[in-house]
Amino acid sequence: MATKNPRSNGCVLCRRGAKMVLFVTGRCHRACWYCPLSRERKGRDVVYANERRVADPSDIIEEARCMGALGTGITGGEPLLELDRVVGYCTRLKDTFGSEHQIHLYTGMAPDGETLVRLRGLVDEIRLHPPPECWPRILESDYARSAVAARRMGFSIGIEVPALPGIEDLAAALPLLDFLNINELEWGETCAAAMRERGLEPEDGLHNAVKGSRRWAERLCGDPKVHWCSSVFKDSVQLRERLKRTAANTARPFDEVTDDGTVVYGVIEPKCPIDALLPLLEEGEFEDCGDRIEVAWWVLVDRGDELPGTKYIVERYPNGGMIVEVTPL
Ligand code: SF4
Numbered sequence: 001m002a003t004k005n006p007r008s009n010g011c012v013l014c015r016r017g018a019k020m021v022l023f024v025t026g027r028c029h030r031a032c033w034y035c036p037l038s039r040e041r042k043g044r045d046v047v048y049a050n051e052r053r054v055a056d057p058s059d060i061i062e063e064a065r066c067m068g069a070l071g072t073g074i075t076g077g078e079p080l081l082e083l084d085r086v087v088g089y090c091t092r093l094k095d096t097f098g099s100e101h102q103i104h105l106y107t108g109m110a111p112d113g114e115t116l117v118r119l120r121g122l123v124d125e126i127r128l129h130p131p132p133e134c135w136p137r138i139l140e141s142d143y144a145r146s147a148v149a150a151r152r153m154g155f156s157i158g159i160e161v162p163a164l165p166g167i168e169d170l171a172a173a174l175p176l177l178d179f180l181n182i183n184e185l186e187w188g189e190t191c192a193a194a195m196r197e198r199g200l201e202p203e204d205g206l207h208n209a210v211k212g213s214r215r216w217a218e219r220l221c222g223d224p225k226v227h228w229c230s231s232v233f234k235d236s237v238q239l240r241e242r243l244k245r246t247a248a249n250t251a252r253p254f255d256e257v258t259d260d261g262t263v264v265y266g267v268i269e270p271k272c273p274i275d276a277l278l279p280l281l282e283e284g285e286f287e288d289c290g291d292r293i294e295v296a297w298w299v300l301v302d303r304g305d306e307l308p309g310t311k312y313i314v315e316r317y318p319n320g321g322m323i324v325e326v327t328p329l
Pocket residue numbers: 028029030031032034035036037076077078108129
């Protein structure tokens with residue numbers, strides 16, 4: 001679980017599931033061995049708002065509305081390789097939802113003065129990700145210079161890195177920062193081989209956490225500016241709260257919303273013309289989807305015999321998201 005240390009504003013909203021994740025590009029100038037990006041995103045110039053593929057900036061606004069976002073976390077790849085894109089999206093988000101829509105930017109670069117000027121007023125919080133090679137000399141690095149300049153310009157500034165051996169070297173940078181976020185190191189499909197080469201292994205078969213990661217960060221976690229973000233917290237609190245917000249805004253009257261924020265409904269693929277079945281259903285308990293009827297799941301359980309066709313129950317992420325389970329009846 002997260003520590004009791006004070007969090008950045010971005011983290012507070014994240015805990016409430018109120019932060020949209022805006023992935024602005026999968027391109028990156030670095031090649032971190034622990035990079036957690038999936039095959040679908042790594043190295044590809046694609047944009048996602050949460051899990052929604054973005055074809056037009058209006059998709060971002062639509063996704064933010066669906067989940068009732070109070071803020072946005074900009075990530076990648078390396079977002080600053082697409083600075084114009086970042087500026088354009090942030091401008092649109094602030095114009096639509098107001099300046100109080102909190103935006104944090106995660107970057108592996110050390111933004112210079114010119115870049116910071118372009119981000120001022122659009123990005124509230126910057127999370128620098130210096131590479132582990134520069135941690136032992138962090139105060140002599142461009143990241144330290146960037147942190148000082150950003151803080152002077154009014155940004156909330158922090159470092160956000162995965163827990164790796166040697167992370168204690170970052171203690172030297174704490175006086176320059178508002179926060180230091182440490183993410184539990186996570187096992188991923190594209191970095192599994194590099195992890196094995198280093199003798200690392202997953203904590204268990206259920207979670208993505210890498211065994212021992214917490215231990216490397218333990219001493220730093222006593223500092224009030226340090227916030228530990230566990231893999232379980234990301235999966236079970238952050239994601240669940242976001243799904244619940246989206247479900248609250250988008251579920252149909254007959255969708256059952258679970259404690260995990262998923263929605264459950266029944267489906268009939270009729271063997272007769274759909275119009276013949278509709279009079280058997282009550283208003284508000286179904287939707288005619290053309291080739292099938294989506295209906296309250298309990299209608300199928302209670303009265304399935306009266307409704308000829310292939311019937312099953314679907315559990316999925318809200319707003320047409322990922323299917324979790326299909327149970328045939
Ligand atoms: S900076 Fe981030 S996106 Fe780029 S390679 Fe490293 S972990 Fe991956």
